[in-house]
Amino acid sequence: MVSVKHQPHYSLISLQPNRSADWIHNKWLMAGMAGVALIIATMWAFFGIWIVFPFAGIEVGLLCYMLYRVSKNTYRTQTLSFEKDFVHIQSNHKATRPITLNRKDTHLEMSESPRDWYLPQLVLVTPDHHVPVGDFLNQTDRHQLYEEIKKMGIPAWRHHWWKH
Incomplete structure (x- = not known):
């Protein structure tokens, strides 16, 4: 601008x-994605595939890190x-x-x-x-x-x- x-x-x-999004909107996106990843990982763990939890954590962690970096540059x-x-x-x-x-x-x-x-x-x-x-x-x-x-x-x- x-x-x-x-x-x-x-x-x-x-x-x-x-x-396009303030920091507060990015935090809501992070929380939503973390919630979805946690639900999916919990369902897989319920069926005995518990190894999904670390990968879900890595996925959410990388998303949060990238959103933070992009938001900081805006x-x-x-x-x-x-x-x-x-x-x-x-x-x-x-x-x-x-x-x-x-x-x-x-x-x-x-x-x-x-x-x-x-x-x-x-x-x-x-x-x-x-x-x-x-x-x-x-x-x-x-x-x-x-x-x-x-x-x-x-x-x-x-x-x-x-x-x-």
Whole structure:
């Protein structure tokens, strides 16, 4: 999701991934799947095949671990602040430090695959830095971010200029 706020002295672009389920919904899914696996394992154990219990536990454990990892990544955010002379980039992922770029030396590059086999990559580039932005966004949001950064007055180009 891309949201833009214009203030008198700066403009702010906030980025966050689309989230179809909150953590509470994921916990309900985990509990439901654990309940179903427990019922099935209990029925098999009732017929003497008790070895099903460890595999049911492993299955539920892996589901819970994967749902936790995916849910954790949906809470990532990135903020781009465009001031008169500087561009500030701040992220909440893995204790990354804020990055400040000189606005007059900054341009935006969008690299795409020839047949759209992977998502386009957006990078803010200066002579000293290459900062990827919006890595967690879907394709529509990445194109929207590209257009919003162009509206901020940052020079932008695409590696495949003939597309779209």
